[in-house]
Amino acid sequence: MRPVRALPALLLSILVAGCATPPAATPVAAESSPGAQAAATEPLETILAKPLYRMHPVEAGRYIAWVHEAEPDLRKRIAAIGRKNLGQPYRLNLLGEFPYQVHDDLPMFSLDHSDCVVFAEHTYAMALSQSWDEFFWMLQRIRYRDGVIGVATRNHYTEMDWNVANRWLVTDISADLAGPDGPAYTMTIDRARFLKTRHHTDASIPVETSRQAYVPKDRVAAIAGQLREGDLVNVISTRDGQYWASHVGLVVLGPDGERHFLHSSEPQVREETFESYIARAAAREERNRQAGKNGQVLAGFKFLRLNDDMVVPPMAPQPRPGRPAGA
Numbered sequence: 001m002r003p004v005r006a007l008p009a010l011l012l013s014i015l016v017a018g019c020a021t022p023p024a025a026t027p028v029a030a031e032s033s034p035g036a037q038a039a040a041t042e043p044l045e046t047i048l049a050k051p052l053y054r055m056h057p058v059e060a061g062r063y064i065a066w067v068h069e070a071e072p073d074l075r076k077r078i079a080a081i082g083r084k085n086l087g088q089p090y091r092l093n094l095l096g097e098f099p100y101q102v103h104d105d106l107p108m109f110s111l112d113h114s115d116c117v118v119f120a121e122h123t124y125a126m127a128l129s130q131s132w133d134e135f136f137w138m139l140q141r142i143r144y145r146d147g148v149i150g151v152a153t154r155n156h157y158t159e160m161d162w163n164v165a166n167r168w169l170v171t172d173i174s175a176d177l178a179g180p181d182g183p184a185y186t187m188t189i190d191r192a193r194f195l196k197t198r199h200h201t202d203a204s205i206p207v208e209t210s211r212q213a214y215v216p217k218d219r220v221a222a223i224a225g226q227l228r229e230g231d232l233v234n235v236i237s238t239r240d241g242q243y244w245a246s247h248v249g250l251v252v253l254g255p256d257g258e259r260h261f262l263h264s265s266e267p268q269v270r271e272e273t274f275e276s277y278i279a280r281a282a283a284r285e286e287r288n289r290q291a292g293k294n295g296q297v298l299a300g301f302k303f304l305r306l307n308d309d310m311v312v313p314p315m316a317p318q319p320r321p322g323r324p325a326g327a
């Protein structure tokens with residue numbers, strides 16, 4: 001396959017992995033509010049009865065500490081936390097760097113809403129943490145290259161930023177699952193152009209090209225048994241010869257061990273089988289065809305294995321809260 005040309009500006013806004021929401025202010029301000037004082041003394045049973053998206057940050061911190069003790073298995077804890085947000089309303093473009101940077105006024109975390117990336121990042125960060133402070137630290141470690149907060153260091157592109165920067169967390173196993181004859185696509189990105197046109201930020205970053213393997217949609221049923229709970233899913237779409245990760249979510253196990261797709265999409269966080277997701281995509285594509293719309297088409301999926309015995313890298317410049325240096 002010939003390398004594709006650098007992606008057009010309009011498509012850039014679709015391809016990037018990133019969305020966000022606001023903290024009630026900053027974590028420190030939230031601690032001093034009347035709502036925080038009430039949440040700190042609320043019975044734990046009352047907190048546990050709430051979905052995550054209806055919790056105050058103080059309540060979420062107490063839930064994070066509780067679930068870490070209640071479910072010591074990381075994979076199961078990821079599934080439990082993700083399901084705790086079932087029904088969370090979907091909203092695109094939630095997060096930014098405010099107040100660390102003031103190019104926009106979007107905050108650095110979101111509990112009440114999510115998009116696909118926000119949902120996955122928050123779920124992983126909570127599952128890897130034992131407190132609100134640690135969760136907030138972990139969230140920025142996952143969201144930014146080396147944990148350096150800024151629009152230029154945010155992991156905007158799923159395949160070539162997020163998946164690469166978070167290799168300590170997940171490992172791309174798409175090529176192994178697809179086999180030696182599996183499909184792949186070439187992706188070319190111009191981060192400097194994207195930052196200039198989308199965020200009015202100047203950065204000297206060379207154009208980069210990468211080859212990406214994926215599992216075609218008609219092969220997912222055959223390899224589903226090899227997926228493990230807590231694995232990351234990239235949904236690969238295509239349009240006009242371009243391929244990109246248009247959506248992300250998590251693998252969870254159903255009651256019978258069937259692999260399910262847990263993700264945030266319009267109108268809310270849901271859990272479904274991969275067969276259901278593929279069928280809904282086909283129905284959408286047929287509606288677009290009948291309406292004469294040139295919509296995106298589901299090509300397949302990339303799968304990234306949650307690492308065993310992971311080591312969380314340090315984050316510049318702040319140490320991980322509640323952990324000794326190097327832990």
